[in-house]
Amino acid sequence: MKMVLSHIRKEYGGKTVLADCSAVFEGRGTYVLMGRNGCGKSTLLRICALLEKPDSGDIAFFSAESRLPQDLLLRRKITLALARTGVFNTTVMKNVAYGLAIRGVSPAVTKQKVVQALAFVGLEHKKNQRALTLSSGETQRLGIARALVIEPELLFLDEPTASVDQENTEIIESIIRTMKKDGRATVIMTTHDREQAERLADRLLVMKHGRIEETPLP
């Protein structure tokens, strides 16, 4: 799936957050959107994930060069793992199963996929644990497993390591690298950590003054 952003603009209460953002995302790989806190990275991801509408500009998704309508079908091919994972008050397994349950996937297939996703993020041993009792790092991994299990074509990760310890940062980075190796999805993630961005990115984009600038990798 190809995503094209053209002159995206967004304001909140008279303050311009996104001034003029344009970029093309296509092909498997990891795109890292870097910038200081409050520069508009999360807003842009929310617009890309169709959670918010831009004030002006256009966001378009293409499959084999034909533009896709922005309907439920498209929304179910893309997903965003939020910076603060919204955990349902139930078990880890049921949290991960949610996306499949609302798509009407059979319980047997759901169970199989959920177990695989949990194994991928290293949480299979906690599948029956109440999700609210997980640590912040584990919660973040749960959010990634929940997004991955629905096999999205575009996966947005908003600051996936912002509030986790060093150990969980390494685990999450390893998960992102494995996703890239497996070609599971096009990953577009945000971070404010330049070193992390350089470690993970296939393409590095920097947000400055509400605009996106592509930066060559060292």
Added chain:
Amino acid sequence: MNSFSQGFFKAFELILNLNPDLIGIIFLSLKVSGLALIIATMLGLPTGAVLGLARFPGRGLAVSAMNTLMGLPPVVVGLFVYLLLSRKGPLGFLGLLYTPSAMVIAQTILAVPIVTALCHSAIVNVDPIIRQAARTLGATPLQETVALIHEARYGILSAVIAAFGRVMAEVGAILIVGGNIAGYTRVMTTTIALETDKGNFELALALGIILLAISFIINAALHAVQRKGAVPSL
């Protein structure tokens, strides 16, 4: 003091012997309150959900009204239902006054604001990120709403249990509209009031003990629900 302890002794005897009058009164109490609770939940839960999820003019006023109505004086409700159902009242033709149905109506009126206000509170207290999480995973607006209500389930259950506690202990309204007719509209609370007036403390005490036991069970259930639903502190 002696008659008090004798009363207790005889009360336990009545309970242990499964006295048919006693059983009949308990059964009617549970039936009337249970029916009132089912109807109140069917009305209060959707109303609470709409108040919690929808945005419309006058919503704040409606929420304040529901919170105020939680403290409705039972005798006022009894009087209102009495006037409604009395022979000259607008619904007098139904012939419901002094029947268990009239008692169900009165208890329903008392329970609806409790269920509505507490369900509303449970739903608005769900973290807004839950709705966003559901949306990012591809939920439709209806599925988002279901996810929110599911997340509020422990609070909703607490609302239902709290309303049940209120209607089970209620006496004023059902005494007015039920008439306390033996074997027909006589329930635990009205029997306690009547038997105390007559100086017949045995049955009154027996029913008091059972009412306390039911109240204890309700509170224990409420506590268990709240503990299960509580967000753990890490």
